[in-house]
Amino acid sequence: MATPARIVAAGRGARWLGTGWRLFRAAPLSWIALVFTYYLLMIVVSFIPLVGSAAIWALMPPFSVGFMAASRAAAGRDPVSLEQLFSGFRAGLRGQLALGGAYVASVALVLAAAVLLAGDPLKQWILAGKLTQDAFGALWIVAALYVPVMMMFWFAPVLVAWHGVTPLKALFFSFVACLLNWRAFLVYGALAILMTMGVSLLALSAKVVVLGSSLVGPGDLIIPMLLVMPTLFASFYVSYRDVFATTEPS
Numbered sequence: 001m002a003t004p005a006r007i008v009a010a011g012r013g014a015r016w017l018g019t020g021w022r023l024f025r026a027a028p029l030s031w032i033a034l035v036f037t038y039y040l041l042m043i044v045v046s047f048i049p050l051v052g053s054a055a056i057w058a059l060m061p062p063f064s065v066g067f068m069a070a071s072r073a074a075a076g077r078d079p080v081s082l083e084q085l086f087s088g089f090r091a092g093l094r095g096q097l098a099l100g101g102a103y104v105a106s107v108a109l110v111l112a113a114a115v116l117l118a119g120d121p122l123k124q125w126i127l128a129g130k131l132t133q134d135a136f137g138a139l140w141i142v143a144a145l146y147v148p149v150m151m152m153f154w155f156a157p158v159l160v161a162w163h164g165v166t167p168l169k170a171l172f173f174s175f176v177a178c179l180l181n182w183r184a185f186l187v188y189g190a191l192a193i194l195m196t197m198g199v200s201l202l203a204l205s206a207k208v209v210v211l212g213s214s215l216v217g218p219g220d221l222i223i224p225m226l227l228v229m230p231t232l233f234a235s236f237y238v239s240y241r242d243v244f245a246t247t248e249p250s
Helices: 010-024 028-046 052-058 060-075 093-118 118-128 133-154 156-163 167-180 180-211 218-243
Strands: none
Touching: 010 060, 010 133, 010 180, 010 218, 028 052, 028 218, 052 060, 052 093, 060 093, 060 133, 060 156, 060 218, 093 133, 093 156, 093 167, 118 167, 133 156, 133 167, 156 167, 167 180, 180 218
């Protein structure tokens, strides 16, 4: 059973990112291979007729446990391997799939509520992928509605996988833990956004200098994301270890 969540100082949010970066630096090539494999698998899954998009959301909890396992290995100075990415499918799979179903339902409710609030521009973005200026503004509504969902699922997968907590209780414990530590998460979120934007801008600036091109395409963000996402994934583990002040069972 997980130990009760504790309240940590706001500045710990910055430390989560800093420690996440150090865990990434411990095995950068292995981390990049892990993230690349994950996104490649998600692209393949997305092509499954009818259920591809929902399957991506449903698989996020077990893969979240996989990245937690990789982070734990890096923290213990053990090798980071692709096998760890799939550890969430071996630890409490039934619970992970239940969380996956709950996540799909939560995202669907968020999008439905956002469409009701924002109207046609957001509906066109969801159904046709047309991101107009009005739809871009409505994305803030989606982000605001998604925050409680993110709080419920931040710690839930690892609580189910490593501590045997039932999915419903895990969602509740995760939400409360995030709520108690909203200051640390506020600092963490702000710095994570700044880091993501900074790395992306540096990559695009390098492209302008080297290639003399200012055109921005989807592929331009691949390299920045391969550098940012390992740090973020590792920082999830650091926040879990800090908030629950626990030495996790193996």
